[in-house]
Amino acid sequence: MSDDVKLGGLAWHLAVLSLTAIGGGVVLVAPDVHHYVSVQNHWLTDEQFASMYALAQAAPGPNLLFVTLIGWMIKGWLGAVVVTLAAIVPSSCLVLALGTVINRHGGGEGRWAGALRDALAPLAAGMLAGAAWTFLSVAGAGWRGIVLALAAAAAAYTTKLNPLWLIALGALAGAIGLV
């Protein structure tokens, strides 16, 4: 199979997934992308995969860009561009299509939207926890990694500290051998 076909497969996969990632942001595609990229095709190791998300979190801008990094690791600039477009264009087109209606009539307040919101809130929370678990189980940091993640979660939950500091502290904890 040629490289172009591989990239096309990943792009198609992402395009479909991005339309399914509702309620919790694009990080929800992570478990599937991990399966596709690391388990099925062995393009990235588990640790590389987890690192891509951590790097994107350390950079400014939407976390969506972790898929950009995955594309870049697999096939350079072309990979980065194709994968980013695949992850963002379909959902944006959907928003544009619905936006005409929303801008004209308003929306998001009615009974149906309310019920959808009620359903999505717990699902988003559960799926996000599932995605966090995926990253944690592939990061190769063992039980000490779990402790560090829980500490970071507690700090992010209870304080208004910029997440960037927690990422930096995590790197420090790793560098001095705590994890």
Place this chain on the structure above:
Amino acid sequence: MQDARVGCWALFKVFSHMAILGFGGVLPFAYRHLVERTQWLTAAEFGQLLSIAQLLPGPTICNLSVMVGQRYAGAAGGFSALAGLLLGPFFIVIALGAAYQGLAGHPLFVSAMRGMSAAASGLILATALKLAVGMLRSTAAKPAAQGEASELAVDVARTLRWRRSTQIALLVAAFIGLGVVKVGLITVVATLVPIGFLLFAFVWRKP
């Protein structure tokens, strides 16, 4: 409210600016730029667009940028705002990726990355926790108001209990499906969203 003179270039610039500033999350900067500085949106409009952006698939902040851009300059405006949001950070993450590849053999760097990944998972967990706590608050039992017919109050309390149990069940099912059993996002969403929607729309409606 609606200023027709906001063009594609202005949209691109404003969204680029907030994206580059948005270390650790763009949303707070989006509020500052869109509501306070440019006054393209009122606080209420921002809240409304944000809640729609969260309901739709795709990254919330990108959906928001597309909606704001579209409101001022049509589809081209939507894509201009989105491009502004992504272009700068795109090059920054790739620079980080290049640094990562350059340092990949260094043992100290490898252990630092391990700690960084664990902390990043913790941040996702914190977001999940915030959503879960906000959700449980919304279905918490309210103290009965003075003079309220007690039968009605009992009814409301029962509905709230059911709503809360349903939410917890959905949360656990979503976690197990996506994270533990790994049945895939599409299966999880296609099964649980309709179930949750039907239950909340018809069986246990908001009292």
